[in-house]
Amino acid sequence: MVTDRGLQVLRAIVQDFVDTREPVGSKAIVERHAFGVSAATIRNDMALLEDEELIAAPHTSSGRVPTDKGYRVFVDHLAEVRPLSPAQRTAIAAFLDGPSDLDDVLARTVRALTQLTGQVAIVQYPSFARANVSHVELVQLGGGRMLVIVVTDTGRVSQRLAIVREEFDEDDLARMRADIAALLVGLPVREGVQRVQEHLGSEERTPSAREAATAIIARIVAEELEEFRQDRLVMAGSANLARRESDFRGSIYPLLEAIEEQVTLLKLMGEMVADDQGLASSIGRENDAFGLGEATVLASDYDATGSRARVGLLGPTRMDYPTNFAAVRAVARYLTRMLDDDESAR
Template sequence: MPNTRRMLVLRAVVEDYIRSREPVGSGSLTRNHQLGVSSATVRNDMAALESEGYLVQPHTSAGRIPTQKGYRYFVDRLATIVPLSAAQRRGINAFLSGSVNLEDTLQHAARLLAQITGQIAVVASPSLASSNLRRAELIGLSRGTVLMVVITDTGRVVQRTLHGPLQEDPNALADLSDQINRQCQDLPLDRAADRCRMLADSLTEGRDKSMLRLVATIFDEMATREQTSGLYMAGTSQLTHSQAVSLGDLGSLLDALEEQVVLMRLMRAQSELSRESNGVSVAIGTETRTPELAHASVVTSGYGHARSRQTDGSEADEPVAFVGSIGPTHMDYPATMSAVRAVASYLTGFLAGGGEP
């Protein structure tokens, strides 16, 4: 662990390398930073940091660049994440407030984050498994066919068609819809299924009983089968043309983006960790446990709030989805972390307002 002065030297090296992408020498550090010591002392500190694994010298006569360990130390010692300015926050609100629905908002959020960071932005839509019921409607279509429309608190709208000897009277379907909503509104979908089964068990045999059992089955399906989310990505083209990543690393990064299941698993896990780290989690290089991201960093934040049932029967507050930025290990960490957190905060507010602009 570096001493206080070495920590300042390391921070200065990381900041200068992020800005210039050129190896940093002791002379430039003493010129550009008020370290209060001579160039020779800084050179000794840099040699010590190299021996401790925080810096590396790519060429004998060149300066030094941070290692993964150096970036990790830098990120962990960021006392606070500098918030975006009021003008930047107003810009985010203005850009995203023009969206017409949840999907449009998430697409806009990905494009905006990519523009701010110059990196690849990934925004996941909330899965139905992490959503609560806002409203359900049963609408008769034809004899033996009923359309079930489910609206969740995360703005998702899902339609399912039910077939069989079902209730057909429009007034009876409206009454049954109202009963379901009175009993199940704001419940997670698995608990809404349980409540519908209880309602069905309280009735004598009939079409309402059959309908409630079918509705419970649909809620169960939505809660257990759709564990994945849709992904909205932006920024691949601009990162390709920015020359911020070598061609070899870019190819590996693009391969990682193709493996969406792996990417989602990584970023979902990181978003859960973000609750304990100023709302943002950073995985650097091999910390991603994804070979294609060995020379990249992933900055992630969860957004939205959902009550989740734990294995011990208790409930915990968890994010419903995530927003993240993927770029080179020499990314501007403070700026990227601020942008990711700001976009996540907007999306959380959007969902709290019912998923409506």
């Protein structure tokens, strides 16, 4: 059983180790923190923490470092997540302010978060499987090329180039728009994909040039809608892992592999349970099943017009948890407000 002072000693060890990267001894704790007790008393507290496997000696020195279990107890006993400074909040606003599509907003989100924290930043795309297709636009670019734009009622926008090998007059182009709209507009993404597949499978006669081009466009739209249904991540700051390689006991290769493949991180982030502040964490050995036993993942939910997803950080277990939690929460809240304002303006 850890006493209140024992928790305070653990907090001091975590904070000092994060700040200095050096094992923390009782003398250093007495000098840096106002406990009002002797170094001998602190040593006794540290011995109890070591018995509970919350701290450990990395070598024969008198200093101790937090274990994965120690970091977990530290995180679970955070009294509150301190707010970001005005300068940090201004930096988030500077990165994210301004109208843009969802892809660009999420790309700017991870850049802002990695700059604030020095960790790998992760943003999960919201699932748009339940979104409705609200608009399909076709723009002729010349040379038999056509830009196909698909918009959902949740603000997701995609643009793809179609090679139709023909030029069409305005009447034909208007009919093509109407044919695609009749297939898709107002339908959920999932149903839209099915409608396109059924339509393409029903063609029996030789199509006209306009019908053939419409079929090409319909296939492209179906591919885009399939992507709308898939979970994926946007990430930034992978180079920070290399810069902090000394914080990992083993190779950083499993982390780089997880970043590249995404499936592992998507599954991990999906299984993390949020606390009453809406924050979730998975620390060190808690990630063994995902091959990330030397990493910490922090996350907070954000709301994209009714579809929830997560924004988070990936880094070593030795990290500034209070500051990183604050950054993740602040960015998630800002992102929610921004997407909500964008939807309200439509």
